Amino acid sequence: MDKSLQVILQTFEGKKEEIIPILQNVQDAYSYIPERSMTDIALFTGVPESQVYGVATFYAQFRFTPRGKKHCMVCRGTACHVNGAPRILEEMEEALGIKQGETSEDLEYSLETVACIGACSLAPAIMVNDTVEAKLDPKKVRKLFGRVVANE
Secondary structure, three states: OOHHHHHHHOOOOOOHHHHHHHHHHHHHHHOOOOHHHHHHHHHHHOOOHHHHHHHHHHOOOOOOOOOOOEEEEEEOOHHHHHOOHHHHHHHHHHHHOOOOOOEOOOOOEEEEEEOOOOOHHHOOOEEEOOEEEOOOOHHHHHHHHHHHHHOO
């Protein structure tokens, strides 16, 4: 068990009811839930590893791959969808060289779709970390992310 996980577990009592908060803390520390941590969490809480894995896979909030330094979220809400979000996603996948749900090998970018980012009047929109990019079209996406493919 690594030191970061030890520090996290020290703040808990090892009860079964703490699995979700433990997983949340682990994800906050690592940006995802490393597979190796599931065994340690199971031992700490006294539940089978399959149960920890079951909880982690049940909730959409948990990730099993690291997030990129630049986490890109494409809104797929109604306003964004009807204004071209599917095309924006395609353009981003091409520019970043990854598919939705993936992280680039260099851990620079991750790409996902989300239900709504709350920027409906700016549709179609994405968020890169905490920054909203609005009223996008494929040309604007290429301008924002085209340099990624050029750097390869």
